[in-house]
Amino acid sequence: MIVDTIKVVQEASRLAIKELEGICLEEVPRLGITKTHTDLLGSHTVVTYPPLDALREINSDLLFSEIQFQNRIDAYMHIPFCEYPCKFCPYTTIGVRGKDGERIPGYIDALKTEVTTWAKKLNEQGAQVRSLYVGGGTPFAIPEEDLEDIISFTKRTLPFVDLSEICVETSPRATLQEEAKKKLEMLKRLGVTRMSIGIQSFDFESLKDMARTFQGHTPEDEERAVRTLLNSGIPNVNVDMIQDLPIKSREYLERLQHDLLKIAQLRPQHVTWYNLRLRPETTYARQKEGRVKLVTEEESLHTRLTIWNFMESIGYVVLEGDRFALAESYEDRFRKTRGSVTTDLLGMGVSAYSHVQPGFFQNTREIGSNVRADSQRAIEKYMKQVREKGHAITYGFPLTPDELLAGKLALGLKKGVSHEELHEALTYARECGAYNDIILQQSHELIEAGLLEVRDGRIQFTRKGRLFENEICARFYSPRVIHAAHERRGTLTPEITSQYEQYRGRQELDQIAAEQRPPFIYLS
Structure with missing residues (x-):
């Protein structure tokens, strides 16, 4: 089976090389279009409009009074606690243990206050929520009682109807903790239908370079974590991967083959395969000059074509350039909603964003040169704002x-x-x-x-x-x-x-x- 799969990978790569040779790319740079690893004005992919860096400080009380929801909306909740700071991560995240972890109870209380504020407004306008995405950070890494508390409270408080999806993000380490099985049973009881796990790569050198190999974390652990989710009874599992991670000792094709083989063996219902994008404040971006070797544009394009060819050959539907599913029914609701300006998304929690008429707006966040320190300040500011006025809207842009x-x-x-x-x-x-x-x-x-x-x-x-x-x-x-x-x-x-x-x-x-x-x- 492995030998056959290797042959499929090799054929996908060969076809990609042949296709790339036949594609005329001369016009592309003349239009100012190049395949780079820089972020797209605040995002790793064009998934929101406007991009986050276009937002400015606004009169949040005036905006709050003008918000008008559609009849059906989708909701996102940000839980910023995580086990480790990955070098590529630009999100508002802090540790789940030690002094950072001591913030969890206060943060959950603040979230409850914000949920209550929005529930009142939704009920006043007769709007109802059809899906909930709990992201971060690594929500699954916080204590079971806190995770159950906030999801249960949110389900009781927000006006849900025809609930099509509840998704919770996790990580390999959190999924392999002793209490993980009990947590997964709890999430099933609460109606969670989708888990999303950040794998990024099954290659040891890549994991090491991302700072994910501490305390013995290995590619075998990642595989066990994905299998744990696939065997949990939760019907939809997404695996996040990243192509074009910095090259160390292994060639990019060797690493790609390894990742594709693992995906073929595991066959999760959904795979999201991002291109590497670097925000200036991430560790990778600060290290890039002279110390981090990134793939060339040609290597990046060859990688993407190989991924497409291989994923289709093993039965996946290409939903978009970076998303693949065993069936279209596994496409996640949150991605469709946040990638739209005509469907309402309500974001709750520090740095969470929303698009609801009359605009696109975001809760408080901090952007500087140190993700952890910025996140700590943002979380404290978020909790203070919610205590004072029930919400934390800070930035916005008129649609x-x-x-x-x-x-x-x-x-x-x-x-x-x-x-x-x-x-x-x-x-x-x-x-x-x-x-x-x-x-x-x-x-x-x-x-x-x-x-x-x-x-x-x-x-x-x-x-x-x-x-x-x-x-x-x-x-x-x-x-x-x-x-x-x-x-x-x-x-x-x-x-x-x-x-x-x-x-x-x-x-x-x-x-x-x-x-x-x-x-x-x-x-x-």
Whole structure:
């Protein structure tokens, strides 16, 4: 069986090399599109609109009073406690033990207060919740009584209806703890339908470089952890993987073959295979200069094609460029919702974000040069804000008609945008001439370069375009979003500023500024 699988991997790699040789990539860099390992203005993938770095401090009380939910929404809850700081991780996380762990009871109490605040608003508006995603951090790593307490409380308090999914994130180490079996039984009783485990790689050198091999953590442990989840009775298990992790002693193809073999043996219901992205504050990014060897663009593209070929050959459906499932029914609800500007998502907990009219907003977070220290400050600030006013909304961005149109394209292209959807968006944003020009220019250039195509009434990626799907999606960010993100990062250039000023001037000529004025009041 292993020998046969190795042959399948080798064939997938051979086909990828042949395909890459036949793809004309000369036009791609001329459009300013390259496969890099830098983050996309605050995210490892284009999965929210706007990107997180575009958010600014807002008058949160005014926004809170203006929020209007749809009838059905989805919910996310952030639990920031984790066993170890991975070098690639930019999220708000702290330790689960020691002084960091002492914050767990206070944090759970703050979450309950925030849940209660939102439950009141949802009930007032007759809105109901259809799914809950509990992420972090590693929620499964906190004590059983705390995890049961917050999930039970949330289910009792929020107005749930037709609950389609409850997902909880875990890690290999947390899944192999002595009490894990009991925790999994508890989660099943509470109706959890999906577990998501961060594996990243089954390669020992990669685990060691990510700082995940302490206390004897091995690839065999990761395999046992995945099998534990698959045998738990929870029907949907997602495994997170990362391609293009820094190279040490093993060649990237050897490591890739090892990872693909393990996935073929385990066959989880769902696999998410991210490209490595580095935010400036992560350990990897700080070490990159001269000390961390990353794969080349050609190696990265070959890896992605090999993954596609192999996953399809062993029976997985390619849902998007980085997501694979044994059947489409295993696609997770949360990913579909957060990758949309037309479906409401309510985020609770430190750094959690939401998109609900009239905008996209985020709870308090801290971004500096030290993830752990920033996270500690953010958690303390979050608990204080919730004690004082019941919520912790701090940052936001107005989703005006032109931004909704931009978001529909930036996020929708991964699935394809139908003519009907585009027409509806353009009708809603009929006065957004400035952004319409961007759509026409970008679409024409990308179709001419063979990266987008119109097929069966949909604008969608070609196979070549899907290799650069996140980089292409980011091209549909509005000049306002690009300017705001670079301004916050301190990376503004004269060209970005000029493009934004031209865009803003065109908007004024379109006489839409007054009609689009949002209820947000920026503080800076």
